[in-house]
Every structure is written in C-alpha cells, then in structure tokens.
Amino acid sequence: MIQTISSVPYDGQKPGTSGLRKKVRVFQQPNYAENFIQSVFDVVEGKTGTSLVIGGDGRYHNRTVIQTAIRMAAANGYGRVLVGAGGILSTPAASHVIRKYGASGGLILSASHNPGGPDEDFGIKYNIANGGPAPEKVTDAIYARTRTINRWLTVDAPDIDLDTPGRVTVGGMTVEVIDSVADYAALMETLFDFDTIRSRVADGFTMSFDAMSAVTGPYATEILERRLGFAPGTVCNGNPLEDFGHHHPDPNLVHAKALYDRMMSADAPDFGAASDGDGDRNLIIGKGIFITPSDSLAMLAANAHLAPGYAAGLKGIARSMPTSAAADRVAEALGLPAFETPTGWKFFGNLLDAGMATICGEESAGTGSDHVREKDGLWAVLLWLNILAVRDMPAKALAEEHWARFGRNYYARHDYEAIETEKADALMAALNAALASLPGQSFGPLTVSAADNFAYLDPVDGSESRNQGVRILFVCGSRIVFRLSGTGTEGATLRVYLERYEGVDGTLDAETPAMLADLIAAAESVAGIARFTGRTAPDVVT
Numbered sequence: 001m002i003q004t005i006s007s008v009p010y011d012g013q014k015p016g017t018s019g020l021r022k023k024v025r026v027f028q029q030p031n032y033a034e035n036f037i038q039s040v041f042d043v044v045e046g047k048t049g050t051s052l053v054i055g056g057d058g059r060y061h062n063r064t065v066i067q068t069a070i071r072m073a074a075a076n077g078y079g080r081v082l083v084g085a086g087g088i089l090s091t092p093a094a095s096h097v098i099r100k101y102g103a104s105g106g107l108i109l110s111a112s113h114n115p116g117g118p119d120e121d122f123g124i125k126y127n128i129a130n131g132g133p134a135p136e137k138v139t140d141a142i143y144a145r146t147r148t149i150n151r152w153l154t155v156d157a158p159d160i161d162l163d164t165p166g167r168v169t170v171g172g173m174t175v176e177v178i179d180s181v182a183d184y185a186a187l188m189e190t191l192f193d194f195d196t197i198r199s200r201v202a203d204g205f206t207m208s209f210d211a212m213s214a215v216t217g218p219y220a221t222e223i224l225e226r227r228l229g230f231a232p233g234t235v236c237n238g239n240p241l242e243d244f245g246h247h248h249p250d251p252n253l254v255h256a257k258a259l260y261d262r263m264m265s266a267d268a269p270d271f272g273a274a275s276d277g278d279g280d281r282n283l284i285i286g287k288g289i290f291i292t293p294s295d296s297l298a299m300l301a302a303n304a305h306l307a308p309g310y311a312a313g314l315k316g317i318a319r320s321m322p323t324s325a326a327a328d329r330v331a332e333a334l335g336l337p338a339f340e341t342p343t344g345w346k347f348f349g350n351l352l353d354a355g356m357a358t359i360c361g362e363e364s365a366g367t368g369s370d371h372v373r374e375k376d377g378l379w380a381v382l383l384w385l386n387i388l389a390v391r392d393m394p395a396k397a398l399a400e401e402h403w404a405r406f407g408r409n410y411y412a413r414h415d416y417e418a419i420e421t422e423k424a425d426a427l428m429a430a431l432n433a434a435l436a437s438l439p440g441q442s443f444g445p446l447t448v449s450a451a452d453n454f455a456y457l458d459p460v461d462g463s464e465s466r467n468q469g470v471r472i473l474f475v476c477g478s479r480i481v482f483r484l485s486g487t488g489t490e491g492a493t494l495r496v497y498l499e500r501y502e503g504v505d506g507t508l509d510a511e512t513p514a515m516l517a518d519l520i521a522a523a524e525s526v527a528g529i530a531r532f533t534g535r536t537a538p539d540v541v542t
C-alpha cells in the first residue's frame with residue numbers, strides 16, 4: 001500500500017558538478033534525502049515497470065538511504081531494483097550494471113573523494129539509461145522540482161538484507177541483491193590482455209594499489225591479486241570503511257602521500273596506483289615518477305591500441321577544458337578529433353553515445369572510455385598495466401618517450417579550500433569584469449593573448465553551457481584557468497589551473513614548480529587571490 005508523506009521544500013538542493021553533495025547532518029534532516037529522491041522520480045519519465053540500479057561507495061549513511069530509496073522506488077512504480085551487495089557499487093560498476101541490465105537509471109550514493117563519517121559528507125547522484133550522469137537539462141529539472149515538492153511516496157516494508165545476494169520483494173517490486181564485483185571484473189577481461197599482464201607479473205613485475213579504505217578494495221583484490229596474480233598485499237587499505245579510516249579518499253599527492261613516498265623510494269615496486277571513495281578516480285605513479293592525470297590521458301590515448309578492447313583505434317579524444325592540452329597533441333598526431341568540454345563527466349556522455357570519442361579524461365584524476373559512461377579508476381590502472389606489459393618498459397621510460405615525441409605540458413592545480421562564498425564570488429566577478437581589458441597586458445615575462453569565460457556548445461544535442469571557467473591565454477602558449485569547484489560542501493573552493501608547454505626541443509626534464517613559477521606569480525597578479533580571500537598559499541597542490 002502506497003503511503004504519501006507530506007513535506008516542504010528545502011533550499012539548496014541544486015546538484016553540483018556531480019550530484020547533490022552535503023554534510024551527512026544535512027542529509028539526516030527529516031525528509032531531506034526523500035525530497036531529493038522523490039524529485040528525481042517525479043522528473044524521470046517512463047519509469048513505470050523498469051529497473052533501477054541503487055548502490056553507493058559504502059560511506060556512513062549509505063545503508064540508511066538505500067533502504068529508504070528501495071521503498072520509495074516500489075511506491076513510485078519501478079518494476080525492479082538492482083542493488084549491490086552490502087549496498088556497494090563503485091560508480092563505474094554502477095554505470096556498467098545500468099547498461100548491462102537495461103535499467104532506466106540509477107541512484108549512486110556517493111560524495112566521491114570527500115571524507116565520510118557522521119560529521120563528513122554524503123551525496124546522491126542520478127544516472128540515466130546510458131549509464132552516465134544525468135545531463136544538465138535533467139539536473140535542472142530535478143532542482144526545479146525540489147523547490148516545489150510537497151510530498152514523497154513510500155511503502156510500508158521492512159529493511160531488506162543487503163548482505164545476501166538473492167531476490168526479495170518489497171511492496172510488490174522485485175529487489176535483486178547482486179554481486180557487485182563479478183560483472184565488472186568480467187567486463188575488464190574483455191578489454192585488456194590479462195595473459196600478457198599475468199606473464200609479466202610471473203616474471204617479477206610488482207605493484208602497489210592503495211584502495212584508500214574505499215569502494216575499490218574488493219574490485220582491486222579480485223582483479224589484481226586473484227585474476228592477475230599480483231602478490232597478496234598488493235592491494236593496501238582494501239576493506240571499505242564507512243569513514244575511510246578517517247582519511248580523505250582522494251587519490252592525490254597529499255592524501256595518498258604514503259604511496260607517493262613509497263614509489264619514490266629505492267625499494268619501490270614497479271608501478272603504483274590509487275583510487276578514490278567511489279572508484280572513478282585514479283592516481284598513477286611509476287617508479288620514481290608521478291604522472292599527472294592530464295599526461296596520463298595523453299599517454300593512454302597514444303598507446304591504447306595495444307589493449308585488445310581498443311585495437312581498432314580510437315574514434316576521438318575528449319578532455320575537460322581545465323585539463324592540459326597534452327591529449328590534443330596526441331589526437332593531432334593520430335589524426336583524431338579532439339573535444340574540449342566543461343568540467344564534469346556528464347558532458348562526455350553525448351560524445352561517447354554518438355561514437356565521436358572513445359577515450360575521455362579530466363585533470364581531476366578521471367579517465368575512462370566508452371566501455372561505461374563514468375570515469376573509471378581501475379580501468380585506467382589496467383590500461384596502464386596492459387600498455388607497460390606489452391611495451392615491456394617502466395612507466396618512467398614511457399613518459400620520457402612520450403614527451404620526446406609530443407613535447408611536455410607542465411601542469412599543476414592549486415586549490416584554495418573553504419573560502420567564504422562571498423569572497424570567492426567577488427574574485428570571480430572581478431576577473432570576469434577584467435576579461436576585455438586583459439589581452440595585451442603583461443605579467444612578468446607573460447603577455448596575455450586572449451581571455452574569456454569558457455562556454456560549450458554540445459555538438460550532439462546543441463545545448464549550451466556557459467560560465468564554465470575563466471581562461472587566460474598567454475602569447476607563449478601558457479594558460480591559467482580559474483573556476484570554482486562544484487563538488488565541495490563547505491564554502492567555496494577556488495581552483496587555479498596552471499599550464500606551460502615545452503616543445504620537443506625545449507626543457508623536458510625540469511621540476512614542475514620551477515617551470516610554473518612565472519604563471520603562479522601571474523595568477524596572483526591577475527586575480528588578486530590574497531587580496532580577495534586573505535590566502536597566501538593554496539591548501540592543496542596537485
């Protein structure tokens with residue numbers, strides 16, 4: 001029997017770069033999660049009788065919201081819910097499950113790389129039938145609905161046993177608890193040359209994978225240790241914990257410092273990698289070398305044909321605007337189309353669906369392909385392993401060879417976190433106001449050639465997205481991008497992206513901070529970061 005629960009709208013339920021992310025305490029308010037989920041269900045057309053996938057990254061509050069969402073799905077007319085065992089599905093695995101089982105969509109409960117626990121973050125994201133994040137027209141409609149919602153629907157049914165795979169009924173709807181690892185591991189076996197990787201492992205190739213006490217632990221243990229033969233213990237922090245062991249499950253040089261230090265030490269394994277809270281991000285570190293996400297995208301694209309799933313070549317390469325142009329040089333050399341989209345994986349969906357791009361990537365440690373419609377951390381690790389196994393060379397040698405062929409895009413991102421929103425908005429407003437006057441101005445040795453606020457016209461559906469970040473381009477080809485993060489839960493985070501290109505005859509083996517020093521100084525002069533925010537140094541440099 002369907003129950004209708006009265007409610008009133010909450011302010012601020014606007015999905016950001018990747019769904020609705022708030023503190024757990026915010027989500028725990030009466031009707032808060034229910035309002036958002038009901039708004040999704042009210043907006044989604046043609047759902048009656050279809051399948052819905054539900055899973056999350058295992059963080060605190062995951063199980064509670066999953067049980068609620070299952071009852072609400074039953075009341076809203078879904079025919080079947082597929083839920084990952086233990087309530088767990090990595091984001092790329094959820095994307096695969098949606099596609100494989102022909103679901104009409106999925107609810108992914110995750111705040112990705114943000115910390116977890118009663119005082120930390122939670123999130124809900126809706127993915128559409130192609131397996132990818134809902135595009136802006138859908139998230140805008142969901143937001144509009146949250147502003148008028150006055151009731152949500154549920155059924156009177158007890159919690160289900162999330163830990164035992166099998167089938168139960170809730171309010172007349174079937175719920176299948178599925179093994180979340182098996183389908184994903186099987187997909188990876190179709191894409192990569194497991195035999196060649198296995199033989200290198202047998203010959204002594206070693207790696208270390210930091211699952212950061214987050215969702216990829218079970219996936220990585222199954223694939224790396226059981227199927228590829230890496231030694232037990234190759235996967236560190238492999239048990240998903242509700243609070244990620246009090247760490248940020250963010251695979252960058254700050255939060256995965258232990259892995260970085262190990263990879264720079266004399267007894268480092270051959271290869272190091274990490275993934276984030278929900279398994280869609282990746283960190284790649286070779287023995288003695290950190291590979292930036294932008295470089296990783298370019299190097300993977302240049303070598304992807306060595307993996308069976310990509311042997312026929314790529315259709316195109318897409319990157320988000322703040323990601324370095326390293327991938328563009330590969331596209332040019334291979335005669336492939338290159339696409340520049342706004343930040344957010346949702347913008348790649350149309351290109352992948354239309355067969356215009358095969359590989360996509362973002363500076364924020366996301367890389368993926370048309371095998372699913374999310375970025376995929378383990379996929380990137382496996383493609384690296386496949387390439388290194390076939391080439392039979394260390395990651396460092398591969399990177400050096402790549403730069404010698406394409407030149408090198410020195411790159412860093414400086415994050416200023418938890419700034420007061422008004423101050424961050426004032427900084428961006430001043431930058432926008434200055435755009436027209438910037439060309440021709442010099443900052444130290446750098447002269448501005450062009451400045452704009454990035455807008456994107458989707459080549460598939462013609463939709464336009466404006467205000468996607470301020471770009472300052474310099475005559476020498478260097479670039480600074482300023483934008484505010486759309487994934488934080490506290491104040492505003494200013495991201496400053498710095499990029500300098502050195503051609504094949506330039507300096508290819510220098511330290512990044514030294515190569516970017518002029519750009520860092522120019523960023524301060526152009527934007528007045530200290531003046532507007534009171535901050536004199538970034539909180540995180542990646």
Ligand code: G16
Pocket residue numbers: 017018111112113280281343344345346362364366484485486487488495
């Ligand atoms: C999300 C999106 C990514 C985006 C990233 C950073 O990642 O899925 O596409 O690049 O946020 O966004 P922002 O710079 O706005 O914080 P994730 O891993 O958090 O889902």
